[in-house]
Amino acid sequence: MSWTSFFSFRRFRAIAAKEFVQMRRDRVTFAMMIGIPIVQMVVFGFAINSDPKHxxxxxxxxxxxxxxxxxxxxxxxxxxxxxxxxxxxxxxxxxxxxxxxxxxxxxxxxxxxxxxxxxxxxxxxxxxxxxxxxxxxxxxxxxxxxxxxxxxxxxxxxxxxxxxxxxxxxxxxxxxYNPEAITQYNIVPGLMGVVLTMTLVIITGLAITRERERGTMENLLSTPVKPFEVMLGKIIPYVVVGYVQMGVIILAGLFVFRVPMIGSLPLLLAVSFLFIAANLGMGLTFSTLARNQLQAVQMAFFFFLPSILLSGFMFPFRGMPVWAQMIGETLPLTHYLRIVRGILLKGNGFAQILPQLWPIGLFLAVALTVGLTRYRRTLD
Amino acid sequence: MTSPAPVIEVSELTKSFAGKIAVNRLSLRVEPGEIYGFLGPNGSGKTTFIRMLCGLLQPDSGRGTCLGHDLFRESHLIKPQIGYLAQKFSLYEDLSVRENLSFMARIYGLPKVRTLVEEAMERLGLARFADQLAGTLSGGWKQRLALAACLLHQPRLLLLDEPTAGVDPKARRDFWDEIYRLSAEGVTALISTHYMDEAERCHRLAYLAYGELLAAGTAAQVVAASGLFTWTITGENVHLLASGLKKRPGIEQVAPFGTTLHVSGHDPDLLQAGLADIDCRLYHCQASAVSLEDVFISLMQNRGGQS
Missing domain, CATH: 3.40.1710.10 (abc type-2 transporter like domain)
Structure with a gap:
């Protein structure tokens, strides 16, 4: 059996193109993708203080x-x-x-x-x-x-x-790095990770459950299309969405909150790919586990809450008890926050962020493996 | 001369969901070019059987081939050659007619997608809806679009799960014209339906209830094999007779068909005796041909009495 019988670029492209058209037609979701970064940015203009020790x-x-x-x-x-x-x-x-x-x-x-x-x-x-x-x-x-x-x-x-x-x-x-102790300097780059986690996990979580709920999965499964083609075809369009959201936040950070951006923007965009993919992998895994769209959203929130609370976004990471830090270390957002703050505020280069990159990669590998094995090729 | 290889050949095929048997040791053979009807009450296992044929469900046990490929191991070879029409509209309601067809053509890896799609829309009269969203089409047109989508890759076997449910008579007639045309070209079709007139249009048919095959063959064979005799009674308020007749020996079923009653039983003499005292001035009784529906009602009742 040749490679093409496992993966067909044409079939993958057909799925991706279809997702883009559906995304464009779904006005509410589309508005959410652009609206959430803006709303969050306004809301988190306030910082939450605490008193970390040790x-x-x-x-x-x-x-x-x-x-x-x-x-x-x-x-x-x-x-x-x-x-x-x-x-x-x-x-x-x-x-x-x-x-x-x-x-x-x-x-x-x-x-x-x-x-x-x-x-x-x-x-x-x-x-x-x-x-x-x-x-x-x-x-x-x-x-x-x-x-x-x-x-x-x-x-x-x-x-x-x-x-x-x-x-x-x-x-x-x-x-x-932040001599005037302006909390927005910390919050705004952090928000990038939070917004990506929130929207991407939810939206992709819905992607496959929606097909199942509407009955279109039945049609898709009766065709020669392969699970990997469906997964990839559904992930790639939302990677683009992720970058659009990043763009909104970076622009707002620069021109509204005047956050200094010291490090390399291309480096940030490049490593963000891994983080975006990790979130999408998580969302797809949820959508293979959920029976309907409501469950998919619930699961996404179940993932989102620890991410926002234990990653160091809401509370200083070092102010948390050890068990919470251990949970936090497994979450991609924790590492991504360090990367974003490192690059934008400290001017970190690739070598300095490397220790934060591989945990995200590991998370992505696990999420995709679970997702692909759980993706039901049959309906039972 | 040996007969050509069957398109579908299964034996003892079984599938259960959480301990509940949906299809029980089903054996069936469908010849090339045949239009094969699949009948039976709701929940009889028709959909489960069709889903097993197109690789959507894995059978629990038994053996079977579809288009010469093994059902258990070669579903990837079967899928490119079948056209499956699910019970529920399963194309994308938020895509236009043209987008849906193009998508399906690409999924099947077909060449020259644009011209192929235009031709398909032209042939099934969908061209004037080309840019309309599928979700805004009426039931009949949705069904037509679904048929166009599953014909794009010129499948050798069509698996149609209640394709005409909720479709108006004109659209149903058009649909059957298309099926006959395809059948003449050598395409085999397996169609599940609840409509008796459609059952009679099929070359051969099978009747399923509670996951078991209760009858199979041509319409005439199914009627003959049932061993049933039917009298029809016509007259004013004929339905008033129904409850009284049901209690009489020899009368196994009484089924109203508009202004007539179909009274059936397996023993012709007993049946006639049971009808002897009906007032001939008010009602008109006569022995008549057994219809498929009489047979199916009888099959259902007998089976229901057993379980």
């Missing part, structure tokens, strides 16, 4: 005095910071923060202890990944209090005089 922090220390250890210990004790790594170079620290491994990097300069004792007000640099201001603002503001209070205890005996007068050290806070 944020991963890396320490780059060139000083080994008791004072630097005091500062680090006090940060840990405050509950906001969790020291996960000690790094040796600035380059290593930068990479960690770019990839999102850590939220903060504390840099302690050499001679910190000595200069502190001499009353020279040495500097401490705390760099924050502030793409999501809600995640970092409380930690940042607590840092000064924590550090000064801790050092005050150490400055006893002959050093007591340092407690008076100006603060003994100079704290430099450096919130990178």
């Amino acid at each position: 944020l991963p922090t890396a320490v780059l220390s060139a000083d080994h005095s008791v004072f630097s250890r005091t500062v680090v210990a006090a940060m840990q004790n405050s509950g906001y910071f969790k020291i996960v790594k000690n790094v040796a170079s600035q380059a290593e620290a930068d990479l960690l923060i770019e990839e999102g491994e850590v939220q903060f990097v504390l840099v302690i300069p050499p001679d910190f202890g000595r200069r502190l004792v001499r009353g020279e007000q040495p500097s401490l640099l705390l760099t924050a990944d502030a793409t999501d201001p809600a995640a970092t603002s409380n930690a940042l503001s607590s840092f000064r209090l924590v550090a000064e209070a801790a050092l005050a205890r150490d400055l006893s005996g002959p050093l007591t005089h340092l407690r008076r007068g100006p603060p003994p050290l100079n704290l430099i806070l450096h919130p990178s």
Whole structure:
């Protein structure tokens, strides 16, 4: 048997063309595809704040005095910071923060202890990944209090005089990527992932159940068309829809919310293909499981809710309990949010987003496999 | 001379859904060029059987070939050669007539789609609706469009599941003209129907009830095999007699046909005796030919009494 008996490009194209015509005729769905991004953007102009703790922090220390250890210990004790790594170079620290491994990097300069004792007000640099201001603002503001209070205890005996007068050290806070803590900077790129998830899963979820409900599947199944051709023919038109939605959000982000877009737009468009496909795969899988269109919509919402709540869109990811983070890690939206924020706000390149790409790819592979095996070639 | 290979040959074909038997050990043979009628009450297994033939359902057990290919393993070879018309309109209501036909032509991988579609619309008189959405067509035209769609790839076998249900008499007549024309070209057709006049148009027919084949053959053969005798009674208010007649020995069924009553039984003498005391001034009784409908009603009643 030749390859063409498994897949025919003409048959695939026939299905795809038919989907486009039907999409154009279905005015309500068409309006929804364009309307949802706009409505959501307006609604989520407000941000939801929370107070995440135990944020991963890396320490780059060139000083080994008791004072630097005091500062680090006090940060840990405050509950906001969790020291996960000690790094040796600035380059290593930068990479960690770019990839999102850590939220903060504390840099302690050499001679910190000595200069502190001499009353020279040495500097401490705390760099924050502030793409999501809600995640970092409380930690940042607590840092000064924590550090000064801790050092005050150490400055006893002959050093007591340092407690008076100006603060003994100079704290430099450096919130990178979103220095003004504008929540829209975080929300708008995130919205791209949310809107794609919401519309694409629902719309493709309906695609096959609609054929079954209207009886047209019966006709389709009696023809030589293959499951893979039907699936692909139904996915591709909605990939185009996904890109149109992205376009709407990017334009609104740029011209309405004035969100800076630092990274490469072509890179974002390219990797978005994987995310769009993953959502469509999920929708198609739902539509092979659902008995009717209502069930398909319910399933889509069942997927959509954890996606929006546990992905780090609604609440800072690191503020969630561990079990919720574990669920979040399996969802494509979680990784896509990191990619979008990484590219648009941090100027990430391909290498930095790679760790977020393969989980989406894995999700897509699983969803498509389940969908194809569940797609009923017969009606029973 | 050996007879040509049958188009459909199944034996002991069985299918059940969740333990409920829909088709029970059905054996059947359909010859090339034949118009084969499929009759039986609702839920008798007609649709299930047709769906098994076109690969929509996998049979549970039994054996069978369709156009020389095995029903269990070669449905991918059967599908390109059959035209299936489902009971419910199953083309896209939100596509136009032309779009629907073009879509089906491409799905079957046919060459020169545009001219093929124009020709098909011309032949079945659909040309004036070419750009109209299928959902806005009337029942008869929808059915015609569906027929055009399943004829595009010139199938050798047509599987038509109640194609004329809800279609007006003129459209039904046109439809049958088309079937006869195709049959003359050598296309085989299996048609399920509830209409007796259509049953009589078929070359051969089968009667199904509760998933079992109760009778098969030409209309004359089915009538002869039933062993049934029928008297017709005509007269004013003839239906008033019905309930009284039903209780008499030898009278197995009383069926009203407009202003006449068909009274049937298997024993001709007993039947005649049962009718002996009917007032001949008011009613006119006579022995008459047994109709297919009488046979089918009898088959249904007997079968229903057993289960």
